[in-house]
Amino acid sequence: MPTFLLAVGSNLGDSRRTIDQSLSAIDQWENTQVVARSSLHRTRALGGPQGQGEFLNGAVVVQTNRTPLELLHALQEIEIALGRKREERWSARTIDLDILLAGDQKLLPGESVIETDCLTIPHPRMSYRPFVLGPAVEIAGNWSHPLLHATLDTLWQQLREGDESLLLYGGSAEDRKWHVDQLTAHFPTLRILGPATVARESPSPQLAIQLRQQGEGPISGLPTLTLPASGRRSGLPELLAAIEGVWPDLGRQVSTE
Ligand code: A4P
Numbered sequence: 138m139p140t141f142l143l144a145v146g147s148n149l150g151d152s153r154r155t156i157d158q159s160l161s162a163i164d165q166w167e168n169t170q171v172v173a174r175s176s177l178h179r180t181r182a183l184g185g186p187q188g189q190g191e192f193l194n195g196a197v198v199v200q201t202n203r204t205p206l207e208l209l210h211a212l213q214e215i216e217i218a219l220g221r222k223r224e225e226r227w228s229a230r231t232i233d234l235d236i237l238l239a240g241d242q243k244l245l246p247g248e249s250v251i252e253t254d255c256l257t258i259p260h261p262r263m264s265y266r267p268f269v270l271g272p273a274v275e276i277a278g279n280w281s282h283p284l285l286h287a288t289l290d291t292l293w294q295q296l297r298e299g300d301e302s303l304l305l306y307g308g309s310a311e312d313r314k315w316h317v318d319q320l321t322a323h324f325p326t327l328r329i330l331g332p333a334t335v336a337r338e339s340p341s342p343q344l345a346i347q348l349r350q351q352g353e354g355p356i357s358g359l360p361t362l363t364l365p366a367s368g369r370r371s372g373l374p375e376l377l378a379a380i381e382g383v384w385p386d387l388g389r390q391v392s393t394e
């Protein structure tokens with residue numbers, strides 16, 4: 138039966154109880170079972186409105202005969218039943234249930250990658266978020282990220298121990314320069330690779346940022362953030378939040394609000 142890795146998060150109300158209720162609700166679906174459950178990690182809210190409470194974050198493995206889209210819609214029904222209100226992006230929430238990976242080893246590699254208007258698997262922000270990978274490796278460390286070609290264990294290790302630098306590649310030279318200027322203004326001590334790389338044209342149409350980079354060219358297996366191709370500057374808050382998550386001690390110098 139198809140297997141999925143999910144992320145659970147909550148920072149409003151009785152988070153532990155709400156998470157338990159959400160997992161019991163999943164377990165009660167026909168032909169569905171929660172087969173593994175990580176511990177719950179207390180984490181600082183990253184991105185979104187200021188002043189939010191801390192999150193409880195966890196991960197679970199679910200076996201189900203639902204399609205990925207059916208699973209997404211069923212998870213959204215549980216979120217609504219448990220009081221989730223969709224307000225400002227990344228605002229405090231009673232429960233957030235995200236699909237991280239489709240892990241059935243019998244699937245062809247391409248089938249574990251989904252890109253539709255309402256569903257993207259692997260979850261696009263999973264590789265560089267400590268609050269996602271930390272719980273996930275407890276139960277799925279040997280799962281493969283089909284786009285980054287690394288196990289979650291490897292990504293988690295890179296996220297914690299890789300070099301204190303990042304690499305921009307892809308997009309246009311102008312795009313990369315704008316982002317380098319923004320990053321330098323916000324995080325003056327961050328090591329950005331490198332003027333030569335930034336000026337070089339790249340075949341990738343979308344600007345991507347490899348965190349914890351140690352070389353001058355993109356390599357597989359590193360936490361990677363890909364910025365949206367349209368309205369490229371709209372990805373800046375996500376990039377800044379990602380850097381704060383990976384290097385909490387860098388300190389942000391100027392406000393973006
Ligand atoms: N969507 C696309 N792909 C997926 C997927 N793989 N799984 C769409 C789930 N949903 C997916 O999600 C917005 C839309 O994403 C949905 O309509 C769905 O069709 P949402 O749950 O309505 O809103 P959201 O969660 O606020 O948006 P988003 O962008 O998914 O937020 P994230 O990335 O989940 O980040 N800090 C800590 N410490 N812990 C957290 O858990 N979470 C967030 C939210 C920010 N900061 C956090 C935490």
Ligand code: MG
Nearest residue numbers: 233234235236
């Ligand atoms: Mg969500």
